[in-house]
Structure formats: structure tokens, C-alpha cells
Amino acid sequence: MTEGATGDGDDGSSRLFHVDGDLVPADEATVNVRDRGFMYGDAAFETLRAYGGTVFEWEAHADRLANTCEALALDHGLTRRGLKSRIDRTLEANDLEDAYLKLSVSRGVQPGTLDPDPEVDPTVVVYARPLVRGGLDGEPVFEGPATVRTVETRRVPDACLPATAKTHNYLPGILARIEAREADPDADEALLCDADGHLAEGATSNVFFVSGNVLRTPSLDGPVLAGITRRVVLDLAAEEGIPIEEGTCDPADVREADEAFLTNTTAEVRPIGTVDGVAVGGGPVTQLLSRLFDRQVERACYR
Structure with a gap:
């Protein structure tokens, strides 16, 4: 990926990430070491792209996230509108219009056994970083074939x-x-x-x-x-x-x-x-x- 693609070498240290309902600085954006997403990979995610402040194909991504959670028997209890609001707030807080986004939903912190508890207090994280403009006047994210x-x-x-x-x-x-x-x-x-x-x-x-x-x-x-x-x-x-x-x-x-x-x-x-x-x-x-x-x-x- 080119330097320009991610915002001229931006290392992310000045950005805000959305963690469990709060916008927090990058160096404070952490999850519990007992989170099942960390311990077992027991989490769903979607990679999205925002163009001009609009998340492209949001409904399709939301559908796929729901399908993943169903496959994992992960009933996180969050609404589609609520998840989208967290994404929009992350873009706005970082003054980003063209961006790479990653939305992650884990089963959260549970006792350290392989069997998941059906009662879920999910961990929800929205990560964002700047990208080049897309569309007709845009630039490729990657250089060359x-x-x-x-x-x-x-x-x-x-x-x-x-x-x-x-x-x-x-x-x-x-x-x-x-x-x-x-x-x-x-x-x-x-x-x-x-x-x-x-x-x-x-x-x-x-x-x-x-x-x-x-x-x-x-x-x-x-x-x-x-x-x-x-x-x-x-x-x-x-x-x-x-x-x-x-x-x-x-x-x-x-x-x-x-x-x-x-x-x-x-x-x-x-x-x-x-x-x-x-x-x-x-x-x-x-x-x-x-x-x-x-x-x-x-x-x-x-x-």
C-alpha cells in the first residue's frame, strides 16, 4: 500500500477509535486480555470503505456481519442502526471522509473456557484510517498490478x-x-x-x-x-x-x-x-x- 493511500505516513497515533461505545485515543484503545476475540478468535468483523463520508454498500456489509454472527451463534443484541452510528461517529471524530474501516464484534469477556456463554456482553470496536479518494476522480490504493x-x-x-x-x-x-x-x-x-x-x-x-x-x-x-x-x-x-x-x-x-x-x-x-x-x-x-x-x-x- 502506498504512503499516500493511508494518509501520507499517518501512523494512527493521533486518531480516535470507537471502543465499546466510547471514542478513545489510539494509545488507550484496548480490549481485555480475557476477551474471547483475543483468546480464541471468537469474533466477527467487516472491512468497509467510506467514500466522501458515506459507507459504500453498508446494507450488504451489515447483512454479511449478521450472517457471520448467526454462524457463530453470537447474539450481540446490537441494532444495525446502532452499529452504523458508531461508524459514523468514528469518521466524524477523525475528520475522515475517505477511509478504511474495520468493525469488529466479539463475544466479549467470559470465563476462560472454550464453551461460550450464551449471555453476551459484546466488545465492539471501530477502527479507521484515511485512504485516498475513490470514484471517477480517485486514485488507486495500491501501486500497479x-x-x-x-x-x-x-x-x-x-x-x-x-x-x-x-x-x-x-x-x-x-x-x-x-x-x-x-x-x-x-x-x-x-x-x-x-x-x-x-x-x-x-x-x-x-x-x-x-x-x-x-x-x-x-x-x-x-x-x-x-x-x-x-x-x-x-x-x-x-x-x-x-x-x-x-x-x-x-x-x-x-x-x-x-x-x-x-x-x-x-x-x-x-x-x-x-x-x-x-x-x-x-x-x-x-x-x-x-x-x-x-x-x-x-x-x-x-x-
């Missing part, structure tokens, strides 16, 4: 942890990134396969590629997170009449593609430069979808 490596680390099967659950337990993604950067120090992202060796997703992204003018991406029938940006891009492609195929894919399909890109909330639509050392790059479909995404952001948040 992504360097991607396929890794041996596998995506956790749905039978172990549902792909719909976006939790604090991100160890497979961390191990995948470590493996990718051991293979190539310049790697930006790791591509994970499922237990059968079929392509699933990036450590923090969804994967798209174009073959024969068809836009392809791994199906949500596999262990693939239903990314918010993924869904927006698919909607935009459908509106443009671009042929779409969601199904079973392999890493070789990406390496042999005409063009390929990654999607996530922060990076939006980012071309893939190389996969496992093989040049792929963006192309006309990637460029079109990136422009359409910028236009939608502009319309929804800036105008």
Missing part, C-alpha cells in the same frame, strides 16, 4: 468453518501470505485452493479472470467468501452483457487467462500482473469493470 502466488495452504472447508463467516480467525490467510512471500518477496497476494485442489480465493480477495471473452470466477458453492465487491462487479458485468461463468476453476486457468484481476473492499478492482511468475495482466474487460465500479462509487457516495 498485483503479483500473485498459488500456495499449498488450503482454504478451510465449509464443514470446519463456513465460508460465509468472516471471523477474527485469519490464520490460514496469514500462513498463505507467509508462504507466498517466501516463494516471492514481491508477492502481494496468495491464491488458495480448496481441499480438492480447485481454486477458491485470495487470502483477502476474490479472483476473476477472462478467457475467450467470458468473465469467470470460482463459484460460491465452494469455500469462497461472498465478497461485497465481488457481487458488485458481477452485477456490473451482467448489466453490460458480459458473459459470466461461476464454477469450478483451477490455478492453471488463471495463468492461461487473457486477463485477470482481484477484488476486495479496499483495492476495489486490481489487475493481476503475474501469477506464479507467468505474466497475465489486465485488459479491456478489467478496465471496463474498474471504470464502471468507479462510476457507481461516484454516483452512490460523492454525488
Whole structure:
């Protein structure tokens, strides 16, 4: 990520974070060491992006957070409006209009046993940092296309942890990134396969590629997170009449593609430069979808 992307080297020490209903300075923004989010990764989160002070696709993120909490049997008792208010207050307190946001909800402090107590006093944290402007007059968060490596680390099967659950337990993604950067120090992202060796997703992204003018991406029938940006891009492609195929894919399909890109909330639509050392790059479909995404952001948040 570029210096400019995060606010010209801002280290966050002067910012305020929202912790359990209060805005507190960064050096006081702490959680209890007995919090289950810290002890077990027993917490749900959403990464969001604000453009011009407006949280993009808030309702979709709120829906996914609710689905994660349902998968975790985490009944936090908070309203959607209440959570959004905490985000808005965090943006306002930090005088941020264009920002990266992370909303986390844990089961809170409970006795130090693996079994969760159904009575929950949740820990809720909103973290924010500045980003560059998005939309039609915006700048990319990352410099240049992504360097991607396929890794041996596998995506956790749905039978172990549902792909719909976006939790604090991100160890497979961390191990995948470590493996990718051991293979190539310049790697930006790791591509994970499922237990059968079929392509699933990036450590923090969804994967798209174009073959024969068809836009392809791994199906949500596999262990693939239903990314918010993924869904927006698919909607935009459908509106443009671009042929779409969601199904079973392999890493070789990406390496042999005409063009390929990654999607996530922060990076939006980012071309893939190389996969496992093989040049792929963006192309006309990637460029079109990136422009359409910028236009939608502009319309929804800036105008």
C-alpha cells in the first residue's frame, strides 16, 4: 500500500477509535486480555470503505456481519442502526471522509473456557484510517498490478468453518501470505485452493479472470467468501452483457487467462500482473469493470 493511500505516513497515533461505545485515543484503545476475540478468535468483523463520508454498500456489509454472527451463534443484541452510528461517529471524530474501516464484534469477556456463554456482553470496536479518494476522480490504493502466488495452504472447508463467516480467525490467510512471500518477496497476494485442489480465493480477495471473452470466477458453492465487491462487479458485468461463468476453476486457468484481476473492499478492482511468475495482466474487460465500479462509487457516495 502506498504512503499516500493511508494518509501520507499517518501512523494512527493521533486518531480516535470507537471502543465499546466510547471514542478513545489510539494509545488507550484496548480490549481485555480475557476477551474471547483475543483468546480464541471468537469474533466477527467487516472491512468497509467510506467514500466522501458515506459507507459504500453498508446494507450488504451489515447483512454479511449478521450472517457471520448467526454462524457463530453470537447474539450481540446490537441494532444495525446502532452499529452504523458508531461508524459514523468514528469518521466524524477523525475528520475522515475517505477511509478504511474495520468493525469488529466479539463475544466479549467470559470465563476462560472454550464453551461460550450464551449471555453476551459484546466488545465492539471501530477502527479507521484515511485512504485516498475513490470514484471517477480517485486514485488507486495500491501501486500497479498485483503479483500473485498459488500456495499449498488450503482454504478451510465449509464443514470446519463456513465460508460465509468472516471471523477474527485469519490464520490460514496469514500462513498463505507467509508462504507466498517466501516463494516471492514481491508477492502481494496468495491464491488458495480448496481441499480438492480447485481454486477458491485470495487470502483477502476474490479472483476473476477472462478467457475467450467470458468473465469467470470460482463459484460460491465452494469455500469462497461472498465478497461485497465481488457481487458488485458481477452485477456490473451482467448489466453490460458480459458473459459470466461461476464454477469450478483451477490455478492453471488463471495463468492461461487473457486477463485477470482481484477484488476486495479496499483495492476495489486490481489487475493481476503475474501469477506464479507467468505474466497475465489486465485488459479491456478489467478496465471496463474498474471504470464502471468507479462510476457507481461516484454516483452512490460523492454525488
